[in-house]
Amino acid sequence: xxxxxxxxxxxxxxxxxxxxxxxxxxxxxxxxxxxxxxxxxxxxxxxxxxxxxxxxxxxxxxxxxxxxxxxxxxxxxxxxxxxxxxxxxxxxxxxxxxxxxxxxxxxxxxxxxxxxxxxxxxxxxxxxxxxxxxxxxxxxxxxxxxxxxxxxxxxxxxxxxxxxxxxxxxxxxxxxxxxxxxxxxxxxxxxxxxxxxxxxxxxxxxxxxxxxxxxxxxxxxxxxxxxxxxxxxxxxxxxxxxxxxxxxxxxxxxxxxxxxxxxxxxxxxxxxxxxxxxxxxxxxxxxxxxxxxxxxxxxxxxxxxxxxxxxxxxxxxxxxxxxxxxxxxxxxxxxxxxxxxxxxxxxxxxxxxxxxxxxxxxxxxxxxxxxxxxxxxxxxxxxxxxxxxxxxxxxxxxxxxxxxxxxxxxxxxxxxxxxxxxxxxxxxxxxxxxxxxxxxxxxxxxxxxxxxxxxxxxxxxxxxxxxxxxxxxxxxxxxxxxxxxxxxxxxxxxxxxxxxxxxxxxxxxxxxxxxxxxxxxxxxxxxxxxxxxxxxxxxxxxxxxxxxxxxxxxxxxxxxxxxxxxxxxxxxxxxxxxxxxxxxxxxxxxxxxxxxxxxxxxxxxxxxxxxxxxxxxxxxxxxxxxxxxxxxxx
Amino acid sequence: xxxxxxxxxxxxxxxxxxxxxxxxxxxxxxxxxxxxxxxxxxxxxxxxxxxxxxxxxxxxxxxxxxxxxxxxxxxxxxxxxxxxxxxxxxxxxxxxxxxxxxxxxxxxxxxxxxxxxxxxxxxxxxxxxxxxxxxxxxxxxxxxxxxxxxxxxxxxxxxxxxxxxxxxxxxxxxxxxxxxxxxxxxxxxxxxxxxxxxxxxxxxxxxxxxxx
Numbered sequence: 001x002x003x004x005x006x007x008x009x010x011x012x013x014x015x016x017x018x019x020x021x022x023x024x025x026x027x028x029x030x031x032x033x034x035x036x037x038x039x040x041x042x043x044x045x046x047x048x049x050x051x052x053x054x055x056x057x058x059x060x061x062x063x064x065x066x067x068x069x070x071x072x073x074x075x076x077x078x079x080x081x082x083x084x085x086x087x088x089x090x091x092x093x094x095x096x097x098x099x100x101x102x103x104x105x106x107x108x109x110x111x112x113x114x115x116x117x118x119x120x121x122x123x124x125x126x127x128x129x130x131x132x133x134x135x136x137x138x139x140x141x142x143x144x145x146x147x148x149x150x151x152x153x154x155x156x157x158x159x160x161x162x163x164x165x166x167x168x169x170x171x172x173x174x175x176x177x178x179x180x181x182x183x184x185x186x187x188x189x190x191x192x193x194x195x196x197x198x199x200x201x202x203x204x205x206x207x208x209x210x211x212x213x214x215x216x217x218x219x220x221x222x223x224x225x226x227x228x229x230x231x232x233x234x235x236x237x238x239x240x241x242x243x244x245x246x247x248x249x250x251x252x253x254x255x256x257x258x259x260x261x262x263x264x265x266x267x268x269x270x271x272x273x274x275x276x277x278x279x280x281x282x283x284x285x286x287x288x289x290x291x292x293x294x295x296x297x298x299x300x301x302x303x304x305x306x307x308x309x310x311x312x313x314x315x316x317x318x319x320x321x322x323x324x325x326x327x328x329x330x331x332x333x334x335x336x337x338x339x340x341x342x343x344x345x346x347x348x349x350x351x352x353x354x355x356x357x358x359x360x361x362x363x364x365x366x367x368x369x370x371x372x373x374x375x376x377x378x379x380x381x382x383x384x385x386x387x388x389x390x391x392x393x394x395x396x397x398x399x400x401x402x403x404x405x406x407x408x409x410x411x412x413x414x415x416x417x418x419x420x421x422x423x424x425x426x427x428x429x430x431x432x433x434x435x436x437x438x439x440x441x442x443x444x445x446x447x448x449x450x451x452x453x454x455x456x457x458x459x460x461x462x463x464x465x466x467x468x469x470x471x472x473x474x475x476x477x478x479x480x481x482x483x484x485x486x487x488x489x490x491x492x493x494x495x496x497x498x499x500x501x502x503x504x505x506x507x508x509x510x511x512x513x514x515x516x517x518x519x520x521x522x523x524x525x526x527x528x529x530x531x532x533x534x535x536x537x538x539x540x541x542x543x544x545x546x547x548x549x550x551x552x553x554x555x556x557x558x559x560x561x562x563x564x565x566x567x568x569x570x571x572x573x574x575x576x577x578x579x580x581x582x583x584x585x586x587x588x589x590x591x592x593x594x595x596x597x598x599x600x601x602x603x604x605x606x607x608x609x610x611x612x613x614x615x616x617x618x619x620x621x622x623x624x625x626x627x628x629x630x631x632x633x634x
Numbered sequence: 635x636x637x638x639x640x641x642x643x644x645x646x647x648x649x650x651x652x653x654x655x656x657x658x659x660x661x662x663x664x665x666x667x668x669x670x671x672x673x674x675x676x677x678x679x680x681x682x683x684x685x686x687x688x689x690x691x692x693x694x695x696x697x698x699x700x701x702x703x704x705x706x707x708x709x710x711x712x713x714x715x716x717x718x719x720x721x722x723x724x725x726x727x728x729x730x731x732x733x734x735x736x737x738x739x740x741x742x743x744x745x746x747x748x749x750x751x752x753x754x755x756x757x758x759x760x761x762x763x764x765x766x767x768x769x770x771x772x773x774x775x776x777x778x779x780x781x782x783x784x785x786x787x788x789x790x791x792x793x794x795x796x797x798x799x800x801x802x803x804x805x806x807x808x809x810x811x812x813x814x815x816x817x818x819x820x821x822x823x824x825x826x827x828x829x830x831x832x833x834x835x836x837x838x839x840x841x842x843x844x845x846x
Contacts, residue, residue, distance in 0.1 A: 029764025044766035220666035293793055295740025336772035344762035344774055349743035354642030354705045354732055381837040384724055398677040401723055419837035428839050440651055537826040540840050
């Protein structure tokens with residue numbers, strides 16, 4: 001909600017700057033951004049009472065002296081004769097109507113009404129609707145204006161449960177479905193209650209007689225309607241968050257006052273229907289409880305003083321909650337009021353000591369598995385649970401985001417296979433992935449299983465020791481024997497027959513229940529020591545990459561590690577990756593031939609040959625400094 | 635999780651498919667709350683159950699089983715109907731709750747300082763600001779100051795609403811509790827400068843290899 005600084009500060013005696021008001025609002029929990037002289041407010045859903053100038057001023061009153069200085073019409077008003085029936089009093093326990101007839105429609109606006117449109121850059125509509133919109137901004141109470149000349153007939157408020165066509169005052173055609181609280185005139189819907197009025201009875205620039213509706217609707221009957229019918233509505237935003245049920249008379253008298261400052265009122269009448277008394281909620285004064293909740297020690301006088309400034313009443317040892325604060329029901333609610341006034345950052349922290357507990361066994365086993373796989377070159381992935389139908393036992397999502405993915409997956413391997421193909425398309429030569437997740441199925445009730453799945457293909461690793469070895473069932477079986485010698489794992493060789501790929505490497509997978517792993521796994525000592533230290537994240541560039549290969553001859557075999565370490569740890573802004581792509585040991589002549597592929601890619605722009613050549617030369621020069629390392633032909 | 639268990643919290647687990655009762659009712663989330671709408675929550679099996687929208691129901695189940703003093707943390711997948719650069723239909727949360735006699739907001743602040751300092755170092759600046767959650771009162775959100783000088787929301791916390799304790803058969807006149815919850819992806823994005831949450835779930839080795 002956008003609120004102009006000038007509209008607030010004109011009511012604050014101390015005349016604080018926008019920064020001072022901003023700090024106060026922030027302390028009170030009202031998030032906002034400042035855009036010039038506009039405060040763009042974002043209120044928590046429990047503070048519907050703040051969605052107006054007056055609402056914010058009520059909160060700011062705890063720091064400043066407020067003078068609302070908003071005149072209202074105070075004379076007696078005749079009772080309105082109107083043929084209206086409320087058939088859903090539980091939804092609308094209070095409603096008022098004001099009928100006004102004016103002499104002339106004013107061409108220009110004065111004072112605060114004009115400033116409202118200018119300062120917030122809003123478009124005008126028609127005289128009565130403009131006042132209605134302004135009053136919603138000033139008081140927080142939405143009102144709706146009907147052109148009285150279009151309102152002859154049987155006027156009802158009720159909840160309907162049938163499909164109805166309805167054209168909003170902005171010309172949008174809506175088909176109402178399900179239950180909707182509406183106003184009807186001669187059985188035609190003329191207002192979707194609390195959301196938007198209809199075109200057929202709306203005011204125009206020529207309207208001289210208006211019926212202003214001022215109502216309280218139960219939030220439950222309004223919530224979700226604006227989203228359901230895709231209607232942006234200030235009124236529904238406020239009604240969903242609860243409005244002040246006690247403000248009708250003041251708001252309508254303010255309406256009259258503003259009209260009277262612009263034109264001559266020829267006739268006016270008013271009626272208010274109240275079907276249920278609003279009894280003020282009371283909470284016994286208990287400052288000890290407040291101090292206990294927050295962990296402070298304030299006096300009762302200070303406590304009562306803060307609440308009084310916020311508009312709470314005090315009556316015979318009780319806090320009387322004002323009608324506009326429907327969110328306050330308990331001492332915890334009051335404690336939050338006090339904490340806001342003191343300022344959360346001003347409340348000192350006190351040392352906390354929680355008795356030590358033990359971790360659960362299943363997580364220890366899972367974590368050991370994780371460390372074991374990470375230590376052996378696997379990467380952990382997490383996949384979306386939403387898939388197309390994969391099994392008769394798959395659980396169906398009633399309201400999926402994507403109708404092609406309306407089931408919960410019943411295995412992890414299918415997702416991992418997609419991950420593998422994704423990386424193969426990116427020329428990854430060693431792919432080792434795993435996922436640990438719950439899997440749900442519907443088979444005589446919901447069944448839950450916690451699974452480990454892994455998939456691997458290509459080279460065992462991209463270091464000189466593993467480069468020549470291909471991943472196969474034998475490799476994985478022997479790897480897992482290190483962890484659990486007593487169990488034989490059922491690794492599967494997945495066929496590539498139906499896959500859209502030309503790569504021939506074997507794909508090996510395993511999917512197993514976590515509870516198949518016993519405590520013996522806890523003896524595994526991880527090589528890596530989490531949490532891992534990682535560098536600043538480098539965004540993945542979409543710019544084209546290119547590569548250059550370097551083939552070395554290493555005659556001094558003890559230097560192979562130095563060469564590998566230098567290259568695999570070489571860092572430069574345009575080096576995306578360096579890995580071994582060829583490795584051959586000629587034992588007869590005691591020579592290793594090793595090839596490295598350098599992938600170049602910039603995050604900023606497509607690389608030039610000169611940029612690549614400069615880095616390539618630096619790599620070559622540094623590696624040739626290692627004794628016993630040569631590049632054949634160079 | 636290891637950090638939090640070192641503070642004394644016990645890890646509890648629970649199902650990702652939940653009932654409305656545990657996901658909403660027990661947590662003082664009203665029937666009319668917008669979060670319950672079909673556009674915010676995934677329902678399954680003809681609205682019989684739902685995909686949990688937070689890990690709080692795990693704590694509810696824990697509190698029903700154990701009497702105070704208790705200190706639980708629950709971590710895992712949660713689901714909401716969102717899909718853009720900063721929101722995903724599935725993400726991860728860690729939530730903690732501590733219930734004992736005389737637990738108060740000052741102690742909650744101390745705990746949050748300890749968590750944030752452990753994650754981001756002792757030099758990080760943080761602030762508390764009032765917020766709203768149906769299951770805590772008072773409620774707070776905590777921001778950290780980025781290198782660029784912007785305040786970034788990092789977690790939500792508060793004093794457990796007595797209604798929630800009573801729902802779990804815990805005497806709210808005798809016991810009080812503190813609770814906090816944070817989004818793992820959000821923390822990772824802030825800590826490592828990842829700007830698109832979707833990167834975490836593409837399974838791209840170029841991405842994954844940076845976090846090993």
